[in-house]
Amino acid sequence: MKRFFLFFLFLVFSSCQYFEKQVPSEKELLQKELKSINWKEVDEYPSVLDCEKINDKKQRQQCFFEIMSQLIQEKLDIDTLSILYPELDTIEVKVTIFPNATLKFEPQFPKDSATYDTIKMDSILRARLIDFPKVNPAIKRGIPVKSQFILPVILKEKNNK
Template sequence: MKQFSVFLVFLFFNSCQYFEKQVPSEKELLQKELKSINWKEVDEYPTVAECETIADEKQRQKCFFDVMAKLIQEKLDIDTLSILYPELDTIEVKVTVFPNSKMVFEPQFPKDSVAYDTIKIDSILHARLVDFPKVNPAIKRGIPVKTQFILPVIIKEKEQK
């Protein structure tokens, strides 16, 4: 019995090392988690009411981009943009969707855009691109986040010869 108790005491003192594991600090855990997150992609893309019933993520994303491009084209069809600038058939529009569902549209012009008045086109776009349906923002880890994407908007179809 005496040997058994000495063995237990010996075992008790040696087993303490198994309980004293090095616990990482809160900051280390946070940094490790932040590095593991892919900040370039979102869990859910922005969406409009028409596309929310689609289950497939890629199809829902395509639906959203198609709806947005169609809405922008419809709003620009009623304008004189194609008459003022007949050489301009497509404009790339940078769309920013904020976490509060607010949207901002910025035309993206090529570096050599001296052929047309970018300020005038920009003002026409800002005047026309209003009153959009509610857009649900993108989601990253359950939190609404800001997203940006560039949509090519066709102002007029190229005429077939």
């Protein structure tokens, strides 16, 4: 029994080295976690109330883009932009959705924008792109984040409706 006790005591003291592991520092763990996050994608895309009932991520994203494009087109249809620039059939609008659910619209002018009065177009677009329904921001790891995307907006002439 004494031999067993000595053997057990020897085993206990010598086995402690197997349990001793170096714990990574807090900074190392943070850096490792930050590198593992894909910052180019969000967990949930921005959404409007009409798209909330859709469970599929891709379908919800598609629904959101369609509704936003439709709303922007409706707001621009009532303006003279298509009459002032009949050769311009599509413009791109950069939409930024901030974590606090506010929206910012920036028109992206064509490469040959020297032929257009960009200041006038910009003021018309900014005046029309107001009063949108509430948009829920994108979610990344449970936290609302800023997201940006570019929507093509088709300008329709009044006489083609």
